[in-house]
Amino acid sequence: MAERNEEFYQQRLAKLQRLREQGIDPYPARFQRTHLAAEAVALFQAAHGDTPGAHGDETVTVAGRVTALRLMGRAAFLDLRDISGRLQAYCRVDRLGEVAYQRLHDLDLGDFLGVTGALFRTRTGEVTVEVHQYVMLGKSLQPPPEKWHGLTDVETRYRHRYLDLMSSEEVRQTFAVRSRIVSAMRRFLDARGFLEVETPMLQPQAGGALARPFVTHYNALGQDFFLRIATELHLKRLLVGGFERVYEIGRIFRNEGVSTKHNPEFTTLESYQAYADYQDVMAMVEEMVAHIVQEVLGATQFQYRDRTLDLTPPWRRITLRDAILEHSGIDYLAHPDAESLRAAMQVREMKVAPTLGYGKLVDELLSTFVEPQLVQPTFLLDYPVELSPLAKRKAEDSRLVERFEGFAGGMEIANAFSELNDPVEQRARFAHQAQLHAEGDEEAELPDEDFIFALEHGMPPAGGLGMGIDRLAMLLTDNPSIREVILFPQLRRKE
């Protein structure tokens, strides 16, 4: 864990004081720069090529953080880093004058500095700005992480993410990619006529997924509220209201353990499209993901861990039944009830809690045998109705619903179905869930009377989708842990 160092702080505070005594504001409000670091380098390169020792007459003003400082008596080099990259600055006493030059001794790594000067290329070939004048833009009072090894302590990286970002270009890149994923997703959906909406995070009851919620208290109403576990039920109310294509990208909260694939708050996309079914959604998912990857990485093939993933459509499609049969040898449809299926699983030496219901057992088979094998993008189709209280049954087989999940890199990244729009059946499904809840399943879906009331007013057939943005970001940034793609991941409080 990073800790404050009082000695360094006092030293830097003294430097700050010296600046003020010289009438210098160490925290000015504004600075007008003419170029980013990378722009300055490109400018010089275009005008003078890469001949070592070349001097130009281009004057630039750049600003950034001091990341290295090499004082050599009557001359000094320092590295400035801004969002575009790094630019070396060269200071010499005969150019800056004795006073301004000596003041460099009170400069520290981490300070923000603005410099103006002429570009040249050193004899070792680096484009450099020879400083005519400089301005302190923000004094730093704590030392930055080590310049060569950077920050490796994982706990410090997460608790003080600014230090991690400060010292690692790779980490900065990860979060830039994450941002581009989300904006590419928005562009894709917007171009297809989807309307982006926002629905409540604080809810009198949390529904739309099988998960335990966080509870909070609303003082003004004197009531407990729940943080949403999904956006589904509100988005479908909007279909009832007449919107035909809606989506929401937002944070949801699930009161569960953390792991490399789970953070208690995470970000999902949910979209709903009227008059579409899960087959239409499947086509959209593979097209959308390929589009995003192409925009963000410039190709639909990329490295994830030790494998090359190819997200070019079409993705493999296989029924959940066949996938489980293939990887575990168990045909769950041949075992129509929980007792029989559990017995079959125990024959294969799986430890299964006797309290697990039929749906959970199937889920267990999926996550144990199938999910880790799905490295290349794959859609699993047709799930048992017990596992999907909000999905429409298949016309040909009432044990199953029209649902698919998308996998890549051994992780679930999408979940979608043809939405159940029959209010009477929805009520019955809720009743079944209520029964499971009464039997001790804390994750069972609770009946949402207003949602049923909405359905009773008529909802068009629709295809709905949920996607985990964090997991998509893990894939595209080649990170094995969800915490690496969340800026401030959840950690236990430390005191």
Added chain:
RNA sequence: GGGCCGGUAGCUCAGUGGUAGAGCAACGGACUUUUAAUCCGUGGGUCGAGGGUUCGAGCCCCUCCCGGCUCACCA
């Protein structure tokens, strides 16, 4: 919650029972094209916390805290 691993200077890390170390960073000095600048010198530590064993504990034992991986739980 279980198992395994880790927590030593601001940072990166050595140190397996006998005077707490190195590199970077910091401070002082030399140096006008360096770039992990170089050279000389200096300061800097409740060794995660608490207890125990021992003549003596960073090191061995116990408890606890925090983190990582993993299993379980968990979409």
